[in-house]
Amino acid sequence: MKKRIWMRAWVMAAAVLGAAALGGCSQSETQGTASQDSGSQEETSAADGQQDLLAQIQEKGFVTIAMEGTWAPWTYHDENDNLVGYDVEVGQRIAQGLGVEADFIEGEWDGLLAGLDSGRYDMMINGVDITEEREKAYDFSEPYAYNRMAVIVRGDYDEIQTMEDLAGKHTANTISSTYAETAEQYGAEVTGVDDLNQTFELLLSGRIDATLNSEVTFYDYMKAHPDANIKIAVLADNASEVGIPFRKGEETASLREAVNEILDEMRESGELSELSVKYFGTDISQAE
Numbered sequence: 001m002k003k004r005i006w007m008r009a010w011v012m013a014a015a016v017l018g019a020a021a022l023g024g025c026s027q028s029e030t031q032g033t034a035s036q037d038s039g040s041q042e043e044t045s046a047a048d049g050q051q052d053l054l055a056q057i058q059e060k061g062f063v064t065i066a067m068e069g070t071w072a073p074w075t076y077h078d079e080n081d082n083l084v085g086y087d088v089e090v091g092q093r094i095a096q097g098l099g100v101e102a103d104f105i106e107g108e109w110d111g112l113l114a115g116l117d118s119g120r121y122d123m124m125i126n127g128v129d130i131t132e133e134r135e136k137a138y139d140f141s142e143p144y145a146y147n148r149m150a151v152i153v154r155g156d157y158d159e160i161q162t163m164e165d166l167a168g169k170h171t172a173n174t175i176s177s178t179y180a181e182t183a184e185q186y187g188a189e190v191t192g193v194d195d196l197n198q199t200f201e202l203l204l205s206g207r208i209d210a211t212l213n214s215e216v217t218f219y220d221y222m223k224a225h226p227d228a229n230i231k232i233a234v235l236a237d238n239a240s241e242v243g244i245p246f247r248k249g250e251e252t253a254s255l256r257e258a259v260n261e262i263l264d265e266m267r268e269s270g271e272l273s274e275l276s277v278k279y280f281g282t283d284i285s286q287a288e
Contacts, residue, residue: 053246054098054255057122062101065091066121069106070195073220073279074127086279087125090144093271094125097262108194109174116247122255127214129178129240138245139252142260144272145242145284148215149182151234154203160210160233169209172199178240179212196221203230216280239287 057063067075075085095102115121130140153160167187173180175192183190193199202208246252266272272285
């Protein structure tokens with residue numbers, strides 16, 4: 001599936017470049033009148049080259065959405081290896097609202113952010129917390145979920161009672177995630193991992209002391225592994241806001257506005273609440 005998507009993206013890019021080249025040739029042949037007209041046409045050509053992302057998406061007929069595919073219940077594979085989850089259905093609904101198909105590209109966390117930066121992906125829907133640091137690098141949609149952070153430890157481990165107790169402890173998370181950054185802020189030594197399953201393997205084997213993750217992820221893991229010897233040691237008082245990051249700039253402004261309108265419709269109709277209960281067992285679409 002990934003190969004097909006990249007081939008299509010390459011073909012589309014080649015077509016756009018070819019069209020731009022032809023457009024430039026046509027202008028040079030038909031210009032040659034007043035210098036004012038020349039300047040006007042150059043401005044039009046530049047504007048065409050900076051066509052906003054929403055127009056590009058609707059022209060090609062699909063929106064490329066990046067996600068991990070390994071973080072239940074946000075985005076994961078079911079017993080039939082189908083990509084499912086809260087963020088998958090949110091992404092499908094956004095694509096429907098835009099009048100296009102949804103193409104999901106799976107990858108590791110850091111690669112998703114790098115792909116968003118470089119323009120390989122149109123947006124990233126993967127339970128991304130909105131933080132001050134990330135807002136410097138990306139423009140976010142309105143929050144579509146609210147997430148409380150939990151410090152998860154083995155059931156027989158009692159050395160962590162507060163966030164300050166993370167100092168000097170060993171934790172594991174995907175590098176550059178909010179959870180890894182928070183653990184480091186409190187003085188923990190963070191081991192980088194590829195996915196959630198690897199994190200819990202390290203925790204249960206005693207190779208790390210704790211991991212930070214979302215409260216709902218813990219309950220989802222316990223639902224699938226009811227005998228797992230883990231518990232929540234610390235639970236954050238306040239919930240973080242979860243949004244959809246876009247590349248910064250005017251190029252993504254109209255897409256971001258359209259996505260916000262779709263999210264508003266889903267919130268007002270109760271669709272976001274229904275999806276939350278379906279995947280998390282509780283409504284995480286509301287701040288409270």
